[in-house]
Structures are given as structure tokens and as C-alpha cells.
Amino acid sequence: MSGNLPGSAVVQEGVGQDLQDTFVRLEREIGLLLRRSRAISARLARELHPDLDGAAYGLLALLADAGPLRASDLVARLGLDKSTVSRQVSSLVALGMIDRQPDPVDGRAQVLTPSAEGAARLAGIREARRARWETDLSDWPADDLTTLADLLGRFNRLGEAREAQATGADEEPVATGR
Numbered sequence: 067m068s069g070n071l072p073g074s075a076v077v078q079e080g081v082g083q084d085l086q087d088t089f090v091r092l093e094r095e096i097g098l099l100l101r102r103s104r105a106i107s108a109r110l111a112r113e114l115h116p117d118l119d120g121a122a123y124g125l126l127a128l129l130a131d132a133g134p135l136r137a138s139d140l141v142a143r144l145g146l147d148k149s150t151v152s153r154q155v156s157s158l159v160a161l162g163m164i165d166r167q168p169d170p171v172d173g174r175a176q177v178l179t180p181s182a183e184g185a186a187r188l189a190g191i192r193e194a195r196r197a198r199w200e201t202d203l204s205d206w207p208a209d210d211l212t213t214l215a216d217l218l219g220r221f222n223r224l225g226e227a228r229e230a231q232a233t234g235a236d237e238e239p240v241a242t243g244r
Contacts, residue, residue, distance in 0.1 A: 108123075118158070122158055125155070133180065164184055166178055
């Protein structure tokens, strides 16, 4: 089956129109989720400290989940520009949210970890977010919540594998932002 959909690629042979429409809907929903996620990250970063921008929240969350990491690890795992990561690291260090320490493997390099204050602030924000999810989704059946979490996890692993393949990364990426 071949044909054009407005704003989409040609329908692939063997892929039915209903399935193609589902992929178009999926792309729209994921786009909306990503736009909302960026806005939420910006708000959460401001909750950490009024002088931070959105990228700082994800960076601190990754350090809390997977740290200690080098700045180059953050670049690879977050898929951000090196200058963006450098700027965020500098801001987070200056505000006392993360600490730099010598890398135990290579003393010439530095590893980054959340400071006690950064970890405490992040934990508070995460707890408030978890409570909000519980309230917002309180009328969802437990099986639906489990299915949603499982499917999102599966979807994220697919994206992480594709990103690792594209960048030639040796390390397994880590999801962030619980």
C-alpha cells in the first residue's frame, strides 16, 4: 500500500493505513510530552535555584542516579552540546549543587557528584513530583500504571540503544529524571 499522508512520509509497503495513522498519532503525543517535559524541567531547575535553566535539572538528576561522572560522560548520556554541559556544570558548582573531585581512575580528570545540598533539594523535588503523579493518576487502575511504566521503559531503552549506536558509545545510557 502506498500513499501520502499530510506531513508524513510515504506509507511503507505492507504497513496499513490504520497503523500509519497510529504512528502519526504517536509522534504527536510524544512531541507534546517532550514539549511539556522541557517546560517542566525549566520549572524544576528554577525550584532547585532561581538562576538555573532547564538543562541543569536533568544534569543533576543524572548525577544523582549514575554519578560520579565526568563532564564528557554527561555530554554523551544527555546528548547535549559540550558547551551547554560545561555552562551547566559551572552554574551548579557555583551554586553549591554539585561537587568536583579528582577522578580515582585518572587523577588529571575530575568527576562530578551532587553535593549534600543538591542531593537534598533534588530529593525534595522528586518526592513532590511523585506525590503529584499519585494524585493525578489516582483513578487509574494499578495494571494500567504498571503497563505505562513498562512501555515507557521499553521505549526509552530503544531510544538509548539507538543513541548509543549512533554515537558509538561503549557505556549503557541511563534514564534520568524519575
